[in-house]
Amino acid sequence: MGISSRLSSARGALRAVAPSRPSDRPHWAARIEDVKNAVVGRALRRMHWEPRLQPFHGLGSGHRVRVLARVLYASPGTPADFHDQPVHDMRTMAVRGWRNFAGQVVPHRPVQVLLGDEQFTVPADRAGIVDAELEVALPPGTHQAVLWTDPGNEVTADITVVPDGTAVGLVSDIDDTVMVTWLPRPLLAFWNAFVVHQSSRQVVPGMPMLYQRLAREHPAMPVVYLSTGAWNVFPVLKRFLYRNGYPDGPLLLTDWGPTHTGFFRSGPDHKHRALAYLAEAFPGIRWILVGDDGQHDPSIYDEFARQHPDRVDTVLIRRLTEPEQLLAHGSRRPLATFPHGPGGPSTVTAPDGHGLLFALQRLGRIGRGPQEADEAGRRVA
16 A cells, blocks of 8 residues: 555554653753754745655554654755665765754654554654654564655654564664774764764674674564764664674664753763663563673663663673773773672673673573684683
């Protein structure tokens, strides 16, 4: 059935609403950003620019899914699916990096979502982000939600529905865990926005193989990439993961702009909220948590493990080298260590994916393949 006929026959109602604004006065930076968005938005509309949607990869269970997207202005004649191209389209992905940071968001725009046979209306937030949980019955697997702001600008967003009864899931940090850029953290936004060639970022040795082995060990395992990176770099990160053989999965990123309480959003708070969402949305899953010791991952994972001891399977921490520690936070020593005591989850540390895989094999968490143990043993030292 075509999109147009599905739209006409879809049924449903408003099932998700944006969080209400706090009663106290917003932070001055947020007020300035709101004025800027209003002024620029009016100017673009006078030039006949139109809203366009950038879809993100969503996830959910068989009865409730999370739909993610961003609403941006686009010049007249821009195809509706400009942001909705295959991840392997190298030219499209190369263009998008800087355009995503230069784009103007459309705050509070109502967005229509067609998923299955149900239609929903959800609003974008003040940063143009659509982040809505919708109650809809879907079978396990990958589905496509249809999103639009006006007839004719429909795009599709992938939705991964996790099968009921899934026992294990994987949550992975990105920067310094699966990817190394060899730049100080303050420059990562610029790097990801303007430098888009494959040679500009390096894969952490052995991490794609580790994730593939975990996926084979747990065939129904959902893979969620959790990062403090901005939604602006979603296409760049998606392309990197695809090109280097990482399992496909949703990315939970954040908006770097001002909030009602501060100039920038808190990265650790974003990760705490995302982990709490996963624990609530998938109560039967025990998570393998993967991060690095260059920032706050060990303490964040420890707090989650203490709050939800039955939701953590294993914690895997990549140990950064001294130069990487310097770039991450300005010191040669790790910023944080995993502080939990006896009775906490199994914690494995190693300098790369080969060492982590070998350690998991020694613990009996992954079957040992031919010659893998010898190779990993040389790397873990």
